[in-house]
Amino acid sequence: MRFEDYYEVMGLKPDADGPAIKQAYRRLARLNHPDLNSSAQAHALMVKVNEAYEVLSDPQRRAAYDGVRRRHRARNAPTAGVGDDMASDWQQGFRFAGAPSAGRTGEGFSDFFTSMFGRAAKPERADAKPERGSDEHITLTIDAADALQGAVRSVTVRTLAPDEQGHRAVTLRRLQVQIPKGIAAGQHIRLTGQGAAGVGGAAAGDLYLEVQFKQGALTQSRDVHQALPLAPWEAALGAEVDATTPAGPVSVSVPPDTPHGKRLRLKGRGLGGEPAGDMVLAVEVVLPPSTLPGARAAYTAMARSLEKDFKPRAAAADH
């Protein structure tokens, strides 16, 4: 297990006081805020910063952590031994006071944090006052294709639950989640009863998955862009063709003389939500290869009929 130097994570000296810790947290939270910096590095750093702040801003946790840190530095021991030291500290009266702060859970604390703070000193009492478990939140990043077609994705969540001895501990669970077809970036999937376990027999909280798409994540609209390949005669004469939308197949009317590159917008046929997005079909006229049976003859006949009146480069020459 890797020792986490929370002071280093937050750029603080070990004797930093409360206001300095808060100031450092605010500075880092601002610099790495997901609405301003959506990089994976910023996200990973904020997970660590949140964890460090959970410990350093709580006098009891900080005192326990400082003890472990001092011994770790004095001995410069391999980190594998740190967990044992922490466990013994933990058993000496430092009691688990509940979940880490609301809003900072779910996306994972390190094994180091879990080993030190993730387990209650005493098993849950049988007569504990019933209290529903807290709701948890996770950001679920998926491919846009998952939203178009639906998919099953694996999610790893850390929540509080009683272990075999009845201690409330941070536990790791892997869930297989159905991604509904048509879900949009920014929408939430609510998994009832998959949040933190309740106390005293009360119900577990819920788990909320906020959907983001890879690349561009929160910036994407609910419009879906897709190519619509057409045969030359479909584009020229007009046609009814099938297209696949998040809500299922639809029939699209292609008007006569539809040029290559034209966009056909199907209102409200994009990703769901309020308001629903549009489906935008970009026309791609696909030429049949001349090697197809009959194609060469057809092209030749078309050339003879049209070459006097159809000058495809004339428009470009005019410009």
Added chain:
Amino acid sequence: MNDEAILTGLVIDEHTLSLDELASACGVPVDWLHQRLEAGLLVCCSGEGLSSRFASLQLRRARRLVAMERDFDANQELAALVVDLFEEVQKLRAELDARAQ
């Protein structure tokens, strides 16, 4: 522990949240939401008063407000202003994306 069963959740928007559910999802008391609703810093998607309903957009906004007030000790108006700006930036980015495609 592995749970191999495939879970099917509810999509917030198709199923909206009550005031109590939103409070629980944000880890705040219902009164906290009431104050911001009355001040116009948060709006519901349908209903009113105790029967207000909330969709993904409002859940996200409420959680951002909570984070702003908690992480930066911002007062509720300042937190709302920052969240307004985030939402405006997000809208403009979406428009840029749409034009680029």
